[in-house]
Amino acid sequence: MAGNNRGFRIAANIIMTLLTIACLTPFILLLVASITDEAVLTLNGYSFIPEKINFAAYNYLFMSINRIAKAYGITIFVTFVGTTLNISMTTAFAYLLSKRDLPGRSFLSFFIFFTMLFSGGMIPSYIIWSQYMHVADSLLGLILPNLAMSAYNIILMRTYFTTNVPLEIMEAAEIDSCSEIGMLFRIALPLSKPMLSTVALFSALAYWNDWINGLYYLIRRNDLYSIQNVLNSMMNNVQFLKENTMDASAAKFTSQIPTQGVRMAIAVISVVPIMIIYPFFQKAFIKGIVIGGVKG
Amino acid sequence: MENKKLLKEKQRKQTRKKIKKYAPLYLCALPGFIYLIINNYLPMGGLILAFKKYSFAKGILNSPWNGIQNFTYLFGSKWAGIMFRNTILYNLAFLFFGTILAVFVAILLNEVRSMRAKKTYQTLILLPHLVSTVLIGYLVYAFLSSTNGFVNKSMLEPLGFAGIEWYTEAKYWPFIIVIVQLWRSFGFQSIVYFATIIGFDKTYYEAAVVDGATTWQQITKITLPLLKPTVIILTIMALGRMFASDFGLFYQVPQNSGLLYEATTTIDTFVYRTLMQDHDVGRSLAAGFLQSILGFCVVMITNAMVRKVEPDSALF
Numbered sequence: 001m002a003g004n005n006r007g008f009r010i011a012a013n014i015i016m017t018l019l020t021i022a023c024l025t026p027f028i029l030l031l032v033a034s035i036t037d038e039a040v041l042t043l044n045g046y047s048f049i050p051e052k053i054n055f056a057a058y059n060y061l062f063m064s065i066n067r068i069a070k071a072y073g074i075t076i077f078v079t080f081v082g083t084t085l086n087i088s089m090t091t092a093f094a095y096l097l098s099k100r101d102l103p104g105r106s107f108l109s110f111f112i113f114f115t116m117l118f119s120g121g122m123i124p125s126y127i128i129w130s131q132y133m134h135v136a137d138s139l140l141g142l143i144l145p146n147l148a149m150s151a152y153n154i155i156l157m158r159t160y161f162t163t164n165v166p167l168e169i170m171e172a173a174e175i176d177s178c179s180e181i182g183m184l185f186r187i188a189l190p191l192s193k194p195m196l197s198t199v200a201l202f203s204a205l206a207y208w209n210d211w212i213n214g215l216y217y218l219i220r221r222n223d224l225y226s227i228q229n230v231l232n233s234m235m236n237n238v239q240f241l242k243e244n245t246m247d248a249s250a251a252k253f254t255s256q257i258p259t260q261g262v263r264m265a266i267a268v269i270s271v272v273p274i275m276i277i278y279p280f281f282q283k284a285f286i287k288g289i290v291i292g293g294v295k296g
Numbered sequence: 297m298e299n300k301k302l303l304k305e306k307q308r309k310q311t312r313k314k315i316k317k318y319a320p321l322y323l324c325a326l327p328g329f330i331y332l333i334i335n336n337y338l339p340m341g342g343l344i345l346a347f348k349k350y351s352f353a354k355g356i357l358n359s360p361w362n363g364i365q366n367f368t369y370l371f372g373s374k375w376a377g378i379m380f381r382n383t384i385l386y387n388l389a390f391l392f393f394g395t396i397l398a399v400f401v402a403i404l405l406n407e408v409r410s411m412r413a414k415k416t417y418q419t420l421i422l423l424p425h426l427v428s429t430v431l432i433g434y435l436v437y438a439f440l441s442s443t444n445g446f447v448n449k450s451m452l453e454p455l456g457f458a459g460i461e462w463y464t465e466a467k468y469w470p471f472i473i474v475i476v477q478l479w480r481s482f483g484f485q486s487i488v489y490f491a492t493i494i495g496f497d498k499t500y501y502e503a504a505v506v507d508g509a510t511t512w513q514q515i516t517k518i519t520l521p522l523l524k525p526t527v528i529i530l531t532i533m534a535l536g537r538m539f540a541s542d543f544g545l546f547y548q549v550p551q552n553s554g555l556l557y558e559a560t561t562t563i564d565t566f567v568y569r570t571l572m573q574d575h576d577v578g579r580s581l582a583a584g585f586l587q588s589i590l591g592f593c594v595v596m597i598t599n600a601m602v603r604k605v606e607p608d609s610a611l612f
Contacts, residue, residue, distance in 0.1 A: 089331060123581055
């Protein structure tokens with residue numbers, strides 16, 4: 001019987017190892033392809049063992065550093081501003097709703113909740129944001145539509161406030177004539193750090209990985225592309241960087257772009273920052289998935 | 297009579313006092329309130345456009361009505377049937393295979409005893425969930441590119457088969473899409489089930505071990521039955537998203553290749569394509585309208601079902 005259980009454990013480990021490898025290999029293929037010599041690529045295709053290593057693709061990207069640095073800067077800016085906006089609006093709304101005796105509380109709860117049940121969909125949303133709010137062809141187009149706040153996060157936050165911030169502390173603070181806003185900053189927020197960081201993390205990931213807003217709202221201004229939008233354009237048109245670069249030195253390279261490698265190199269560059277900081281946020285990430293998984 | 301009036305007066309006074317007390321908080325929440333109106337409520341109103349002939353110059357309110365013309369126009373095209381079929385069938389396939397795989401992996405994770413190994417597995421199987429669908433499109437391209445892809449160059453051709461033009465042959469795509477979706481979502485879903493398994497009462501297992509139950513018996517007699525309610529709830533909830541599809545998965549991964557549309561067109565990609573590429577707003581509006589309304593209906597139905605099975609998990 002003990003043998004049976006041990007056999008099970010070994011089998012579990014073997015299968016899990018295989019699945020883990022299956023998750024990793026595409027990334028490894030991408031990485032290896034980006035440093036394989038272009039001639040070898042043309043002959044052998046993308047493979048896991050490069051016959052000849054060559055950093056020409058990265059060299060080429062370095063030539064277009066202006067363009068890439070700008071796209072990166074835009075991604076970082078949008079992620080930072082968007083996440084800050086998201087967290088502020090979410091917290092403010094959730095905190096208001098956490099007040100049990102709030103006049104209009106049930107109306108406001110329904111107001112939030114209904115957006116989870118019913119949605120106008122992409123086109124009306126596109127029309128409102130581009131035709132009426134005029135966010136198209138500006139950075140606001142990357143920040144505001146869809147990503148700046150979600151009803152779901154408000155409800156998560158509100159529940160966290162009502163269950164994890166003891167009422168007695170709030171009442172004591174009120175007696176000490178602490179203002180409502182003071183209570184938010186001095187009591188509720190410090191006690192809600194785990195939830196805040198989870199919401200911030202998911203918001204930041206959503207902004208970092210978003211390309212759909214760029215696709216819809218940056219029609220004429222592809223100089224405002226984030227790194228994901230550049231990546232998206234490179235898939236259809238590997239010359240994208242060249243056509244959109246001011247760099248004379250890169251333009252000189254036109255005839256000899258390591259086309260196949262460059263594609264992969266820019267994909268690697270887009271994902272490296274996430275992979276580097278992943279170990280630091282993986283705990284909050286797993287926690288967020290567990291919270292969000294069952295409800296939502 | 298007098299008393300009632302006084303009571304009401306008193307209540308009103310109290311409410312006014314509370315509103316005054318919470319005034320700063322209302323003010324802080326105002327931006328969020330306005331945001332929801334612009335981002336969520338105005339677009340809901342915009343759904344009336346499905347019954348209008350939309351002109352960008354005239355705007356939502358001034359565009360002329362045209363009855364159900366957008367719908368007859370939509371259903372006049374073969375894509376209406378294809379997009380509904382694809383959206384629903386893909387969702388069913390994701391749900392069926394995804395659930396089996398996720399439960400399987402969750403049980404395996406639970407059998408792994410070494411904490412370090414367990415953590416490593418969890419961390420790594422979530423990697424695909426971290427990256428954008430554009431990047432996933434690149435990963436798939438590295439395997440399937442007809443000239444340089446790993447599958448053609450390192451698998452098929454060395455074995456003596458002819459390479460396949462993956463991005464032009466629609467027949468392979470139902471499988472490719474399902475595999476890609478499973479690959480990127482199984483980690484995330486299994487973590488959800490795994491968290492449920494961890495929460496089970498340990499005494500069941502301890503008693504089973506005392507009674508000499510094998511691991512297999514513990515899984516089939518304890519874990520799976522206990523997991524059943526969660527599986528049911530998550531399944532019903534997934535059914536509530538029956539008419540939704542991940543735009544990125546169906547647009548990026550097949551690289552929006554026209555030859556694959558038969559296999560890759562879902563409501564979301566159709567809406568995008570007709571609106572942004574064909575500038576055929578009418579069809580787009582009608583398709584989007586149906587998606588919103590049908591989506592709302594299935595959410596209401598599935599929620600009623602969840603409430604019957606397990607009231608605590610119901611949305612409302």
